[in-house]
Amino acid sequence: MVSAFGHIPVLPHEVLAALRPSPGQTYVDATAGLGGHASLVAPLLAPDGTVLLNDADPSNLARAVPVVEAAAPEVRVIPQQGNFAELPHVLRRKGLCADMLLADLGFASSQVDDPARGLSFSKDGPLDMRLDRSLPMSAADLVASIPESELAKLIEELGEDRHARRIARKVVQARARTPIVTTAALAEVVRSACPPAAGGIDPATRTFQAIRIAVNDELGSLEALLGHIEREAEQLATGPGRWLAPGARIAFLTFHSLEDRPVKRSFQRLQSLGCTIHDPAFVVATPEEVARNTRSRSAKLRSVTFPMK
Numbered sequence: 001m002v003s004a005f006g007h008i009p010v011l012p013h014e015v016l017a018a019l020r021p022s023p024g025q026t027y028v029d030a031t032a033g034l035g036g037h038a039s040l041v042a043p044l045l046a047p048d049g050t051v052l053l054n055d056a057d058p059s060n061l062a063r064a065v066p067v068v069e070a071a072a073p074e075v076r077v078i079p080q081q082g083n084f085a086e087l088p089h090v091l092r093r094k095g096l097c098a099d100m101l102l103a104d105l106g107f108a109s110s111q112v113d114d115p116a117r118g119l120s121f122s123k124d125g126p127l128d129m130r131l132d133r134s135l136p137m138s139a140a141d142l143v144a145s146i147p148e149s150e151l152a153k154l155i156e157e158l159g160e161d162r163h164a165r166r167i168a169r170k171v172v173q174a175r176a177r178t179p180i181v182t183t184a185a186l187a188e189v190v191r192s193a194c195p196p197a198a199g200g201i202d203p204a205t206r207t208f209q210a211i212r213i214a215v216n217d218e219l220g221s222l223e224a225l226l227g228h229i230e231r232e233a234e235q236l237a238t239g240p241g242r243w244l245a246p247g248a249r250i251a252f253l254t255f256h257s258l259e260d261r262p263v264k265r266s267f268q269r270l271q272s273l274g275c276t277i278h279d280p281a282f283v284v285a286t287p288e289e290v291a292r293n294t295r296s297r298s299a300k301l302r303s304v305t306f307p308m309k
């Protein structure tokens with residue numbers, strides 16, 4: 001299941017089993033990426049189905065749309081650029097009610113592989129990291145202005161790096177000499193603060209993760225989307241759905257505990273509102289999939305079904 005651009009969607013069979021698409025339904029892909037999952041779901045919605053493709057990154061969205069249209073010519077494909085936290089408003093404005101929603105969190109290979117996006121410490125590029133370039137603050141802006149104690153806290157909490165305080169001190173010392181505006185410069189400073197890498201993992205990995213999460217407010221957006229889903233479950237208990245249909249199936253693919261924890265907690269609250277958590281509570285990739293697709297290594301799929309009323 002390799003899509004165009006050589007992209008392999010994570011846990012493809014398991015995502016289809018969780019969403020159970022059928023003809024005429026409406027599928028919302030909160031994180032269209034390169035259209036990998038959407039082009040598997042879309043053909044199963046024909047005829048008369050609808051796919052809303054959402055992504056914060058306009059360049060990924062532009063690549064995903066033709067891929068999904070080619071996979072399912074009989075299905076209506078609606079592109080939407082924006083943060084998935086805004087999806088409920090978008091769907092209501094368009095008069096759509098979703099039967100399925102998928103959020104495959106984080107970033108796509110196309111984004112990491114492009115040095116101009118500034119997400120990679122293995123290829124030098126501008127220290128940007130914004131998935132949506134209209135966001136006001138790039139990684140370079142953040143690194144230039146954040147106080148040392150806040151930077152240490154950020155690297156500790158969002159990067160779960162025990163060298164956070166040393167890294168923050170080195171960054172502040174380095175930026176006093178020269179502004180840190182490239183990924184290579186930041187990676188070099190971080191490496192200089194850490195003992196040699198164990199197990200082949202670059203010491204810059206965790207700091208880059210932390211800064212990327214902060215620049216894109218990834219956890220804030222996730223909490224906002226989960227909050228909207230919970231409010232919709234409350235609404236469905238007493239009246240018609242506003243953007244999710246009765247029986248809607250919702251799936252989240254997470255890649256680290258900072259993403260997985262809020263999804264797990266939110267699903268527990270959804271259960272108390274009458275939703276059914278799918279069994280097993282989460283699915284991970286088989287060793288065969290991990291061998292084919294390294295991105296699946298840390299993936300966890302959690303899914304839930306809304307009550308029919």
Ligand SMILES: C[S@@+](CC[C@H](N)C(=O)[O-])C[C@H]1O[C@@H](n2cnc3c(N)ncnc32)[C@H](O)[C@@H]1O
Pocket residue numbers: 007008009010030031032033034035036037038054055056057060082083084085104105106107108131218221222
């Ligand atoms: C892992 S990729 C999705 C891959 C996709 N499922 C596929 O199979 O091609 C994640 C995508 O989510 C987007 N993204 C991340 N956070 C987002 C957010 N808060 N709102 C909208 N899109 C977001 C990224 O720009 C990226 O394109």
